[in-house]
Amino acid sequence: MTTVYFVRHAEPNRTVGEDATYPLTEKGLADCALVTEFLRDKGVDVVLSSPFKRAVDTVKNFAETAGLPIDIIDDFRERKVSSKKWIDDFISFAHKQWDDISYKLEGGESIAETQERNIRALESVLTLYRGKTIAIGTHGTALSSMIRYYDVTYGVSDWLAMPMPYVIKMEFSETGCVGMEKIDLFNPNQPPNYENCLVRTASLGELKAYKYTVIFAQYHGKWLYCRHKNRDVYETAGGHIETSETIQEAAKRELFEETGAIKFDIEPVFDYAVHLPTRYANGQVFLAKIHELGKMPNFEMTETRLFDTIPDKMRFPQILPILFEKIQLLARFA
Numbered sequence: 001m002t003t004v005y006f007v008r009h010a011e012p013n014r015t016v017g018e019d020a021t022y023p024l025t026e027k028g029l030a031d032c033a034l035v036t037e038f039l040r041d042k043g044v045d046v047v048l049s050s051p052f053k054r055a056v057d058t059v060k061n062f063a064e065t066a067g068l069p070i071d072i073i074d075d076f077r078e079r080k081v082s083s084k085k086w087i088d089d090f091i092s093f094a095h096k097q098w099d100d101i102s103y104k105l106e107g108g109e110s111i112a113e114t115q116e117r118n119i120r121a122l123e124s125v126l127t128l129y130r131g132k133t134i135a136i137g138t139h140g141t142a143l144s145s146m147i148r149y150y151d152v153t154y155g156v157s158d159w160l161a162m163p164m165p166y167v168i169k170m171e172f173s174e175t176g177c178v179g180m181e182k183i184d185l186f187n188p189n190q191p192p193n194y195e196n197c198l199v200r201t202a203s204l205g206e207l208k209a210y211k212y213t214v215i216f217a218q219y220h221g222k223w224l225y226c227r228h229k230n231r232d233v234y235e236t237a238g239g240h241i242e243t244s245e246t247i248q249e250a251a252k253r254e255l256f257e258e259t260g261a262i263k264f265d266i267e268p269v270f271d272y273a274v275h276l277p278t279r280y281a282n283g284q285v286f287l288a289k290i291h292e293l294g295k296m297p298n299f300e301m302t303e304t305r306l307f308d309t310i311p312d313k314m315r316f317p318q319i320l321p322i323l324f325e326k327i328q329l330l331a332r333f334a
Contacts (some may be wrong), residue, residue, distance in 0.1 A: 001178075001245070002126055003133045005042065006143050007035055008166040012237050014053040019078065020052050028054070028164070034185040036062040039135055043258050044068070049137030050076040058165055059137040066250050070137070072090055075121035078118040079114040080140035083107025089158075095292050098156035101148070114273035115145035122146060126172055137168045143168060150209040151282055153200035155272045170209070180280040199322045202271040204284070206266045212283035213251040214238040215266070217259060217325045222306035226258045228315075235315035239282075251286045258301045263292035269330050274319060285323055287331055 010028035017023065018318065047063040051055045051072045063070045082105035087093050096103050101111035118138075125134065140162050147168065148154040155249045167183035184190060215237040217224040225234040237258040241250040255261050265289040274281040296303065305311075310324045315324070 001173055002130055003042075004032055004122075004125075004170045004172070005039060005044070005133075005135045006138050006146070006168040006170065007135060007170075008138060008143055008162060008164060009054040009058040010035070012164075012167040019052075019080075022052070022054050024054055024057050028058075031165055032061050034059055035059060035167075036065055038167060038183065038185055038188060040065070042135075043133050045132040045136045046134045047071070047127065047137075048073050048076070048134060050074075050078065050139060050142065051167070052077055055139060056139035059135055063094055063134065063247075072118075073121050073125070073136075075117040076136060076142060077137055079106070079111070079141040079145070080109045081105065083263060093157070094154050098159065111141070111145050111148070114142055114194055118142050118146050119149050121171055140190075142162070146278075146330075147180065149207075150180060150207070151273050152206055154204055158275065169221060175243075177243070179211045180209055180282075182278050184278060190278050192278055192303040194276065194316060194318055196277055197318050198275040199319050200273045201322070201326055202273065202277070204268055204270050205282045206271060207271040207282045207284075208248055209280075209282050210241060210271075210284055211281055212238060213241060213247060213286060214323060215251055215273070215286045215288050216254050216289050216324065216331075217255060217261065217264070217298065218331070219261075219293065221301070221305060222308060224259060224290060224304055224306055224309055225314075226301040226304045228300055231315065233313045233315045234305060234307070234311040236320065237288075245329065247284050251284075253289075255286075255288055255290075257297050257299045258318075259304050260290070260294045260296045261292070262294040264288050264290045270326060272323060285327060287327060289332055 010031040011024040011025045013025045014022050021056040047059055047068045047070050049070050051074050097111050104110040144159045165185055170177055171179045227234050237255045238256045265288050268284050269287045270285050272283050310320055314320050
């Protein structure tokens, strides 16, 4: 597994110099201590950075503390806005760019172009440092363009919500990105808050970095849900995709382990993304038609139950209804 910590730079002083040479403000310099403290025990092997001063300076203290050089990767630089020095209504411009990722001003770069060179640089880094833990000094739009490569539902509201400094952790196996996590350096130990989550659905195969499977299962014309030994709510079968298995293999395994299904038809039907304040979770939703149930396996679940719709008492009530609404429509034509 290769782990990458993308570090969005701390607060810059945009009144001094130009884009490539903006220094950090006093607050930005002080906030670099948050970066150093966070990365201190992560076993970082390599420190890389965009050539821009604010990105280098944000990871500089950590690199010096860890006794590591900072290698500059030019393609990790920030998106060029235009040939002009400044744009009066930058937020309106940003909305246009995220609404149409090919949109750009004269002399500038689109989100798509920024994404292409940043992903190209990332792929080279992953090849060169396979199995290592890497810290990369980067930028808000450059980093956001890479997140969008793995999650096409990522847009302008997500970009606007990204503070400075900020960390995105990505993990890569031989098959590609297997997970993304947000780290708010001002609240690094904040637990997942499912009360404040955003659920988005996408066409099958449109996302990358899948971490979970969700299986809606039909049996005798009803929906089959399972209950965990330590919970009094019902949920769909599903769970983490192991690094050694495909999504389809994970879905079949989870369906058996959590329901006891031994004869069934199963197929993927759509992708989904859950955005929490502290993490991303991409997954794939499956529809299963169970023909035969065996004995409940001795894993985490203790029982199954049939429902006409989603249970009143359900796990992840912010997520399940949205996925169920779409699976119902698709199941009618399956």
